[in-house]
Amino acid sequence: MKKVEAVKLPPDASIREALHIIDSGAIKLAIIADEENRLLGTVTDGDIRRAILNGKTLDESIDGVYNKHPVVVGIDESKESIINLCTAKKIYQIPVVDKRGRIVRIAMLDELLKPKTRPNKVVLMVGGLGSRLRPLTETTPKPMLHVGGRPILQTIVERFASHGFTDIIMCVNYKADIIRDYFGDGNRFGVNISYILEQKRMGTAGALSLLKERPGEPFFVMNGDLLTNVNFENMLQFHLDNNAMASMCVREYDFQVPYGVVNIENGKIRSIEEKPVQRFFVSAGIYILNPACLDLIPNEYYDMPALFEKIISRGEHAVSFPLREYWLDIGRMEEYEKANREYYKVFE
The missing domain is CATH 3.10.580.10 (CBS-domain)
Known part of the structure; x- marks a missing residue:
């Protein structure tokens, strides 16, 4: 009580x-x-x-x-x-x-x-080349770049573990040995880690066709170059409460048109909006999928947007989970530098 x-x-x-x-x-x-x-x-x-x-x-x-x-x-x-x-x-x-x-x-x-650990698996996509972060990624896979004194991937693993999600699968490709040598079986991080080696580029959803065992519960899929303090328990509960087949974290994105926008109808000017702000929701690279989603994924290159389009076209329930927590996609050098500036304010 x-x-x-x-x-x-x-x-x-x-x-x-x-x-x-x-x-x-x-x-x-x-x-x-x-x-x-x-x-x-x-x-x-x-x-x-x-x-x-x-x-x-x-x-x-x-x-x-x-x-x-x-x-x-x-x-x-x-x-x-x-x-x-x-x-x-x-x-x-x-x-x-x-x-x-x-x-x-x-x-x-x-x-x-309640069980001390949760049965839901976590699949981390960590096989990317990180081309936009060269020369840093010439010798180090992007998820292993240090932010806040530790690899980006370590922070992701520790965040999931803190919410009781300890069954982790890493889909590796580029410089996979560096990731495997660092994390091993995950024991020193309080988790269990297994690996899937992509022999060729499979995309953010195609690699799921390589899972050795079919999950028995809804499972997470997350890109390995993100930093976020989202509450994964809340996201899972949201997925369950909405009886969803698939859930996608979305982030609000604002874009300001740098000019006055002229609204025209039949050649006549109806109104002028000075530098309007357009607002969109964009994918944040974090998903929860029901095991049945695996039946829709071919054993070839296949991205997550294509999977969601297929789910929607079949009339299945796909929902969005709006992120209001800290989130940063580390894809370019300026984002990498920003992550290092902000890390201790968010995660320590």
Whole structure:
């Protein structure tokens, strides 16, 4: 049982305030209550990400975002009943209320009931040439370039391990021996690492056709040249909550047109927009796939966008997971230098 004061908010709080509570606590939930402590609702990381996709800003009110009909239990509910309800509803915490609807505490699924490590595999694509980072990559594969005093790939492995994802597969090609010699079986990093050697370039999805064993659970796929502090547990829960076949991390990208844009209709000027800003969501190179996705991947060069297009064309459910955390694709020298400047502010 957890105290609720640290995660409680009034109904006029902002989305930003709710995010702060969700990110800073182990409960991963914010409670909305009125002045008399009556439960009005709950808000989760997934609720906020859906609101962002729908155009909400962090400074807007949480009203309209939080769940006003959460699952609750009474103060006399037994431990066994709470566990059974959590299992049936696929949730990890339930507000406990008294007969007047006032929030008393939050019942959490006992941490001891959950496995110490999670069964979901992590596939890291680390076979790229890193041509744009030459001459640094002439002797070192890009994922092994040091940022913050350690290889980029080590930070990725440690981030997954910190969330309980310890079954890691590395798809290697260029200078594969350097990666294998450094990581070995992963024991000294608290993980289990196996390797797939790409004899030829297979793309970001084609290499998955080389997996020796079919995963039994949804699994992560991530490019090996990224730095991010995204919560992988939240991403997996978002994938499961949405019953998705495939999930893609997306990042908002702004582009400002450096000129006045003239809107023309039938030769007539209708309006002029001075240097408008165009906003897009772009792929962030992190994915979760259900095992059934492997049936759609040919044993040849095949990129992840092609896989998602196939999934969508078949009417399967593909969802986006908007990133609001730190993220940097280290593809060019200026990004590599930026990563080294920012590393200790983000990861230490």
